[in-house]
Amino acid sequence: MKRNKDGNTEQQILEAAETLFLEKGFALTSTTEIAKVVGCNQALVHYYFRTKDQLFDSIFERKVYLFMSAFLEIDSEKLSFEERLKRKVEAHYDILSANPKLPFLFVNELTTNPERIKTVREKIGNTSQSVFFRLKAELEEEIQKGNIRPMNPIDLLLTIIALNATLFIVSPMIKVIVNISDEDLQQVIAHRKQENVKIILNSLKP
């Protein structure tokens, strides 16, 4: 029986690669290991994806979209700026809770391999820019109205990303610096969403 019983081998490779890349990053993951997880020959990984880089890129692009997706949706309901922002922050946090390794993947790859930034920008640059300019416009309108203090949209984005992503990025560090148990850490994660929302909304006040 040569053919893989579990159906689509290409898909299995993709899934194993995703798990391993998220776990250890690009450099520490080998096509040999991916093949071992799937239970196939190592050459198959290259048969389907040619190079390790191509395999990684196809995964990475979708992950970047996932990370941004919380900010992409345009809310139809007529809600206040703060309420809309609150929902986006919560949605973003939820996505990260479900994919806690995501922030590390970005940091790791975009820091160690700045070349990839160009690739990413080509593919998602327009989307991310439109997200940014929409936020910028909304923010300026609110500032104009005097509802929130004057601030740079980059600062707001930074605060959101910092608070939301960092918990997942630094949880290994936290465990070292504070001698905290895994259960306590889970508790922190659980209640941290509202904490973040609170801090972010507080930071807007005039």
Next chain:
Amino acid sequence: MKRNKDGNTEQQILEAAETLFLEKGFALTSTTEIAKVVGCNQALVHYYFRTKDQLFDSIFERKVYLFMSAFLEIDSEKLSFEERLKRKVEAHYDILSANPKLPFLFVNELTTNPERIKTVREKIGNTSQSVFFRLKAELEEEIQKGNIRPMNPIDLLLTIIALNATLFIVSPMIKVIVNISDEDLQQVIAHRKQENVKIILNSLKP
């Protein structure tokens, strides 16, 4: 002339290693490359430090201390809790500004090699715990007095680390998501210190 003109070779290796480890992390830095930077034979790196791991550890430990150092000093002056906290946050931010690659190093190594957590904890565990418990005690006293809202000291630490470290961790990401120039990024970094202080002090209010 066999002897290195620039004096202490061991020190030069240490410095080159530090630069490279900070730049690319443990895995992507080779002893071969370190030797090339120093201009010596690759075996010398192993002559002085035996293994790449030992070389890394000796650097890593000092970096962890550096990261924490802002919170170590006990301020003699009689200042309010908020003022003391403000100064610590600023000192911490200053250290990171001077060592912007530090946060990435921690995240990278403690995430990809959790084994190292044990080593770090053995060496700095007591120090970090005493820092934590001092903060905890001070915080509880202030909460008792009603000066700040009830909160977990872990939350406060998380907020500080998140806001301070993240800017330096994610600056490559920011450049992608927002199409920001290097000059603009420098501006953001420059004014971000007070922004962080503001957000942190705001987050304490009852």
Next chain:
DNA sequence: GTTATATTTAATAGCGCTATTAATTTTCGA
């Protein structure tokens, strides 16, 4: 059933890395 095509495997070239060893050169005190 035969055959073209898709999938899978074994084998391997070629690279860079870590760590060790033995030999060589330099240093420096007696």
Next chain:
DNA sequence: TCGAAAATTAATAGCGCTATTAAATATAAC
């Protein structure tokens, strides 16, 4: 100045990795 100790080098064993190639096997169309 001699010789032990320290510093440095060349050489290399041995490993795992990426990517390719050619051969083997399975699939499906006819």
